[in-house]
Amino acid sequence: MSFSRVTIIGLGLLGGSVGLAVAENLPDCRTSGYDADPDVRQRARERGLVDEVFDSPAKAVADAELVIFCVPVGAMEQAGAQISGALRAGTIVSDVGSSKAAVGEALRRALPQATVIPAHPVAGTERSGPDAGFAHLFRHRWCILTPAAGTDPQAVERLSRFWRALGANIEIMDAAHHDLVLAVTSHIPHLIAYTIVGTASDLEDVTRGEVIKYSAGGFRDFTRIAASDPTMWRDVFLTNREAVLEMLGRFTEDLTALQRAIRNGDGKMLFDLFTRTRDIRRSIVEQGQDDARPDFGRGDHES
Ligand SMILES: NC(=O)c1ccc[n+]([C@@H]2O[C@H](COP(=O)([O-])OP(=O)(O)OC[C@H]3O[C@@H](n4cnc5c(N)ncnc54)[C@H](O)[C@@H]3O)[C@@H](O)[C@H]2O)c1
Numbered sequence: 001m002s003f004s005r006v007t008i009i010g011l012g013l014l015g016g017s018v019g020l021a022v023a024e025n026l027p028d029c030r031t032s033g034y035d036a037d038p039d040v041r042q043r044a045r046e047r048g049l050v051d052e053v054f055d056s057p058a059k060a061v062a063d064a065e066l067v068i069f070c071v072p073v074g075a076m077e078q079a080g081a082q083i084s085g086a087l088r089a090g091t092i093v094s095d096v097g098s099s100k101a102a103v104g105e106a107l108r109r110a111l112p113q114a115t116v117i118p119a120h121p122v123a124g125t126e127r128s129g130p131d132a133g134f135a136h137l138f139r140h141r142w143c144i145l146t147p148a149a150g151t152d153p154q155a156v157e158r159l160s161r162f163w164r165a166l167g168a169n170i171e172i173m174d175a176a177h178h179d180l181v182l183a184v185t186s187h188i189p190h191l192i193a194y195t196i197v198g199t200a201s202d203l204e205d206v207t208r209g210e211v212i213k214y215s216a217g218g219f220r221d222f223t224r225i226a227a228s229d230p231t232m233w234r235d236v237f238l239t240n241r242e243a244v245l246e247m248l249g250r251f252t253e254d255l256t257a258l259q260r261a262i263r264n265g266d267g268k269m270l271f272d273l274f275t276r277t278r279d280i281r282r283s284i285v286e287q288g289q290d291d292a293r294p295d296f297g298r299g300d301h302e303s
């Protein structure tokens, strides 16, 4: 059975995209929404991100069968607590947060009576806010569900069906494993982008104007990632601290080995590594996961 009433808490990039994707793919499902920021609520009404925007979180969730929290991961517990007295029995509670173990614990603490199934659509852009969302965001993307052991399998299947209807592919994973994998594939790449753009802007011998003027493809790609929302990413690093620190330790060791290879003129090491990494890129393209493809759902929304 699919959901006929879904509430979205947080109407920025992710919340807005979920609302628009439901309208496009599940026309029989009615959506309601709430955001803590009155300006965002106003813009969400103007853009029609959900069928009805409420000024109170309790009213927004009153008849929901599914509530999805689309707020920064550090705000999940407080956002959950705001609706704790207002949920119907049997409501499924989920989220879209980028880290999963801490978010699952936060939502279960705030809503002990609810069926909590954390989720992470691995899809996004560097943009944020109510103007950033679009209906195709989840098409051909993975959505990872991290239910705790013992979660009702029918509820998990119901949520999986919901995300499949929005175009996503489903993977079910242990929350701790999710956090380790995403530390490598998403969180550390963002940290590297923030670092390299920060370093470039702090240089004394190279002016900020030169950095902007001569930014070639590689650096420009880093600047896109480094433009991502500061609140969201602060919270990701604070909630996925252990996995990020573990992977950062490995990364730092590998970077030091590269530094040594450059100093020692060890061309073979550099060539072998660059050959291995090129093969990874080729595998991604071969598997059809290259988001430069025209139907990947980003194109017309890029600024
Ligand atoms: N941006 C991405 O690429 C991306 C991708 C996948 C998952 N996520 C996750 O999605 C979530 C939302 O990210 P986003 O990019 O949509 O951010 P966003 O800044 O675009 O939207 C977040 C919204 O949450 C609202 N909010 C904050 N606290 C609230 C509260 N207590 N109650 C109600 N509303 C509240 C804010 O006002 C804001 O409008 C985060 O947990 C993030 O980790 C983001």
Ligand SMILES: O=C(O)C(=O)C[C@]1(C(=O)O)C=C[C@@H](O)C=C1
Pocket: 097, 098, 121, 122, 123, 124, 125, 126, 185, 186, 187, 225, 228
């Ligand atoms: O494409 C981008 O701009 C993103 O950063 C999206 C991205 C990612 O790292 O892949 C960012 C955070 C998420 O939790 C999921 C997706």
